[in-house]
Amino acid sequence: MALFTDQTGNTISLTSAPKRIVSLVPSQTELLADLGLEHEVVGITKFCVHPNEWFRNKTRVGGTKDVKTDRVTALSPDLIIANKEENVKEQVEALRSIAPVWTSDINTLQDAYEMIRQIGHITEKEKKAGEIIQKTELGFTALQKQMQQAGIKTCVYLIWKDPYMTIGSDTFIHDMLRYCGFYNLFAESKRYPETTVEALQSLSPECILLSSEPYPFAHKHIEAMQHALPGTPIELVDGEMFSWYGSRLMQAPAYFCGLLNRINSSSTDLKS
Numbered sequence: 001m002a003l004f005t006d007q008t009g010n011t012i013s014l015t016s017a018p019k020r021i022v023s024l025v026p027s028q029t030e031l032l033a034d035l036g037l038e039h040e041v042v043g044i045t046k047f048c049v050h051p052n053e054w055f056r057n058k059t060r061v062g063g064t065k066d067v068k069t070d071r072v073t074a075l076s077p078d079l080i081i082a083n084k085e086e087n088v089k090e091q092v093e094a095l096r097s098i099a100p101v102w103t104s105d106i107n108t109l110q111d112a113y114e115m116i117r118q119i120g121h122i123t124e125k126e127k128k129a130g131e132i133i134q135k136t137e138l139g140f141t142a143l144q145k146q147m148q149q150a151g152i153k154t155c156v157y158l159i160w161k162d163p164y165m166t167i168g169s170d171t172f173i174h175d176m177l178r179y180c181g182f183y184n185l186f187a188e189s190k191r192y193p194e195t196t197v198e199a200l201q202s203l204s205p206e207c208i209l210l211s212s213e214p215y216p217f218a219h220k221h222i223e224a225m226q227h228a229l230p231g232t233p234i235e236l237v238d239g240e241m242f243s244w245y246g247s248r249l250m251q252a253p254a255y256f257c258g259l260l261n262r263i264n265s266s267s268t269d270l271k272s
Helices: 026-034 052-057 069-074 089-095 109-122 126-150 172-180 197-203 219-228 239-243 252-271
Strands: 002-005 011-014 021-023 041-044 079-083 101-104 153-158 182-184 207-211 234-237
Touching (some): 002 109, 021 026, 026 079, 026 109, 041 052, 079 089, 089 101, 101 109, 109 172, 153 172, 172 182, 172 239, 207 219, 207 239, 239 252
Parallel strands (some): 021 079, 153 182
């Protein structure tokens, strides 16, 4: 029997590597796929859209905040993988009567590395987990060099509309912004504060990022906001690159490099 302590301090015991896993977190579901656990993962949520083959063929057990306990029970899992923020505490506690629940708690890139390392250990996929971490680390090292050349820009990252909502310093997105060389103008706030166009005007950010999730910002939102902030570059960004803390991190640095190039180009165009 082996003991594993998750990122919330809860310890689970497993007699062997899990053979029937239910994942309640989209980014961690994708990680399990990249670890090569096609046969072991038997249940996912309706938001676990990557990989697409799993989304189409794996049993869905509800949403991240609306887990159907009966569906989980029917799958007879020997491990359930959850997240402190994305899943509801009471639901996670109830699921412990079905199977051991390993819960991540991720606010920084280092937290993400530790999660990947631990899940690799639990599932006996340490080598592949190490390769994912190494590739991600190399990407972020290259990103840091570009960021240093581009300089720090003040930034607001919007995740919702009506009301507008942004992100505070105790979020994974904030840490991703930091690695990109952005200074989050809401760094003194916690979690997901509300804001207004008038507040953004007074803050005068050097760029505004409109995320694709959870609110699906589109080009029409850029046009509307650009009238109020005519000199500020406003970019639509892939929210998965900023908020998914599993193996998608391997793709994030290259995406961020391209984003920095676009923002610098937009800054030049708006000034000309």
